[in-house]
Amino acid sequence: MSDVISVSDVAVRFGPRQVFHHVSFSVHAGEVFVILGGSGCGKSTLLRMLMGLLPPSEGHIEVLGRDMAHPDTALRIQVGVMFQMGALFGSMTLLENVMLPLEMHTALPEAARASVARTKLGLVGLGDAAALMPAEISGGMAKRAAIARALALDPPVLFLDEPSAGLDPSTSAGLDRLILDLRRDLGITFVVVTHELASILAIADRCIMLDKTAQGVIAEGDPRTLGETSDNHTVRAFFRREAEGAGSA
């Protein structure tokens, strides 16, 4: 299986504060790869670097064989992104949101753009919501619409930032099913940042776990077995849903 993403010895610092260092991993084509960890461990920062929004302080990140530290437009449109709150443009309908990347990066006529955008919205189950404004839809629908927009240019890689955040378990499970369906139907590689255990177990082929104290990766592998095989207390506690530090007073 070929590597779509390769992260080598990456470190990030903000001034004197080291967020993490010596982070290395690779993501294979067609897999759902999850980056997990507690609050403040740097998982969203790592995702921003993978998206090309933040260059690493040290190390090297390659996406689709190209350096992601300073990506050009050709590389950017190969990568779709769903942000935590959807980041839909509030002045546009869902259809117009999905049409925007098509308008900017393709020569499709407007009718064709609208048709393609309707297809994308249909893929995420929002075929009947095309005319709605972002303010008129629920949080779960906003995330689906954001995935549709990210799919607009058929990117081979999709980054999802906290897709389950703020959603009820049923909506969250629906989103998990959508991710697996899209992976199966479109062969997309997913990189997902989340700390929702149920979601991780449902979708992840592999994962890495970042830790704030260790300032780096403390586990990598299949999330279904990490809880048993890891000798790290934090990893075991996370997968066994134990609250670290409880009862230690």
Added chain:
Amino acid sequence: MTVRLDLADGHLALAGRLDTQGSGPIWQAALAAAAKAKGGPLTVDLAAVEACDTAGATLLADIAETHGAVSFAGAAPATLDLVTRVTAARRLPPRAPAPPITWAELFRTGFATATDGLAFFGEAATALALLPARRKMFRLSDLWRSADQAGVRALPLVLLLGGLIGLILAFQSMIPMRRFGADIFVANLVAIGLIRELGPLLAAVILAGRSGSAFAAEIGTMKVNQEIDALTTMGLDPVTMLVLPRLIAAIAVMPALTIVLDLAGLLGMATVLVGDGIPMVTIGNQIAAWVVPSDLYGALVKSACFGAAVAAVGCRAGMATGLGPEAVGVSATRAVVSGIVAAILLDGIFAVVFYRLGL
């Protein structure tokens, strides 16, 4: 709830419900007793305590902290556990003292802020230069919307303020001028002052207050909602899409706003002078004789530059918006203050340049 201190044998007896309601009335008395017993042994007798919650446990922890060497007697194990838990929860992690702010750090911060500002102007200039290649990203609808917001919708305010300023200037200058029998020259004074100086400056202040803050708030909200990041990850340039339409709109509407403000001001002045018995024709002749076209041209160039500065500062404030709900408000405030300061600084530069050029 009662508290009783027996200093002779270092005994502090608490009785009743040691909970959120019950601990309040005895809190100060209990701590005062603990402070009084400091230096000797103190046993807190909790045998008569009927119930204890975290507030009560906090009081016991405070007593222990105030005295320094307290032992608890007659307490239920659950109460002691709760005191232990509360004591641990109150323990703050050690924190390294903040390093003192040095001149070098201040200089670095100031330099970084200045270079950030310059970088933004550089980005905007680059985006403008690359506009022909990025025509798709420049949305005309955004340009019209920004022009409407910054220009057309500002007209009532510009007319009102312009008229009032002309009126006030005429009234204020009329009194000293009349002493010298120079009432007629009020028209020259107000017209030259308005057209050369006050018109562009007041229009810039109105633009900063209405549109600079709106630009910062709009772009800042997009930043907080990660819409700017979304544009970037889609391979779109946020400066071309969001900054350029606002910048061009502000540059385009500012000369028009300035002319409208000037006309309203002259009308306000004329109202006062006509009321004072000076005919309209005389006022017109005075203005025509003393105001030269270069006054107006210079003012229009200035106003376009003020528009660029106010819009750039507003957009820059929006793009630099931080995180959290208060960040947008901070950016909007910064846009107004910095926009007005930038316009006045530019006006100073123009004053020197026009003086040197003899304009």
